Amino acid sequence: MVAVNKMDLVEFDRSVYQRIKDEYSDFAARLGFSDLTFIPVSALCGDNVVHRSRTMPWFDGEPLLTYLENVYVGGDRNLIDFRFPVQRVVRPDQDFRGYSGQIASGVVRPGDQIVVLPSGKRSTVTRIVTYDGDLAYAFAPLCVTLCIEDDIDVSRGDMIVHPKNLPQVERSVEAMVVWMNDQPLEVAKTYMVKHGSAVVKGSCADIQYRVDPNTLHREDGKRLA
Numbered sequence: 001m002v003a004v005n006k007m008d009l010v011e012f013d014r015s016v017y018q019r020i021k022d023e024y025s026d027f028a029a030r031l032g033f034s035d036l037t038f039i040p041v042s043a044l045c046g047d048n049v050v051h052r053s054r055t056m057p058w059f060d061g062e063p064l065l066t067y068l069e070n071v072y073v074g075g076d077r078n079l080i081d082f083r084f085p086v087q088r089v090v091r092p093d094q095d096f097r098g099y100s101g102q103i104a105s106g107v108v109r110p111g112d113q114i115v116v117l118p119s120g121k122r123s124t125v126t127r128i129v130t131y132d133g134d135l136a137y138a139f140a141p142l143c144v145t146l147c148i149e150d151d152i153d154v155s156r157g158d159m160i161v162h163p164k165n166l167p168q169v170e171r172s173v174e175a176m177v178v179w180m181n182d183q184p185l186e187v188a189k190t191y192m193v194k195h196g197s198a199v200v201k202g203s204c205a206d207i208q209y210r211v212d213p214n215t216l217h218r219e220d221g222k223r224l225a
Contacts (some may be wrong), residue, residue, distance in 0.1 A: 001037045001071070003064055008042040012055045030216045037071075039064050079139055082106030083167065084160040085196030090145055098129055098145035099154050101197060106162070108146070109137040115166065116152065117159045123150040157198025172205070177224070185224040 002024055010016040017040045028036055039048055040059055047053035048063045062070075087101035108114075112125045127147040128135040138144045146160065154160075161167060179185050185204055193202040210221045 001039065001064075001067060004038060004040045005043055007040045007047065007056065008045050012040075012042070012047070012053075014056070014058045017059075027216070037061070037067065039067065077140055078105035079107055080105070081165055081167070082108055082112075082160075082162045084108065084146065085198070086154060086156055086158045086160065087197040088156060089154065096147075097151070098127075098147045099160065100143070100145040102143045103138060103140040104196070105140045106165075107137055107139040113163050114146075114148065114160050115163045116154050117161060117167070117169070119153065119158070121150075121152045122163060123148040123152055125149075157196065159196060176211075179224045187222065 002021075004017055004020050007013075007017065017038075021038045024038075025036060039061060040053075040056055041048045041064055042053070042055075043049060045055070047055055048059065050063055050065050052063055053059065061067075083104040083106060084099075085101050085104060086099045088099075090096070090098040090100050108125060108128065110125050110127060113122065114125055115122050125146055126149050128138045129145040129147060130142075135144065148154075159167070177185070185207070187204050187207065190201055190203050193200050207222050207224055209218045210224060211218055
């Protein structure tokens with residue numbers, strides 16, 4: 001959703017809004033967005049923020065707040081690939097042991113077979129525990145505590161998955177990086193990498209190219225600042 005703000009500064013001119021919309025649509029086409037919604041607003045005057053604007057009768061869409069409250073985002077959820085990064089091992093007494101975290105994707109039910117990565121040990125889910133009671137099933141992005149049948153070693157940073165739907169396991173990955181640090185990224189230097197609920201050591205092997213954020217054009221360069 002793109003809010004074109006400060007329409008009051010151009011006297012709510014439709015042609016100015018249309019020009020900005022066309023330019024941004026052309027730019028965004030290179031980012032691969034499936035759909036875009038544009039809303040002309042004036043935050044200062046409240047136009048098209050909560051209520052429809054009387055000064056822009058040429059715009060027949062929803063105001064900003066209405067759009068945000070009703071936009072459909074359910075299609076973005078992955079309910080197929082079960083991924084559960086363990087954030088905390090819960091053991092208040094000798095009779096209870098559970099593994100807490102937020103389900104990143106997929107669905108889990110009591111009775112499901114699971115695999116703990118990276119150890120590869122297997123077990124079965126016996127309970128899905130929450131503050132409000134046990135659940136018959138849970139899905140992303142719920143925060144739950146899983147209890148399993150076997151007393152195996154599971155630690156913070158491990159990932160629980162289904163045995164017939166394993167994630168790809170690699171030590172080397174290719175990634176698009178947005179570098180925000182004051183110091184430039186250094187090839188071969190050791191950095192701490194956040195991976196799920198784990199923090200591991202890693203390094204950059206090579207910078208293949210850089211992207212100019214203003215034009216999205218690729219350019220050569222072995223330094224990322």
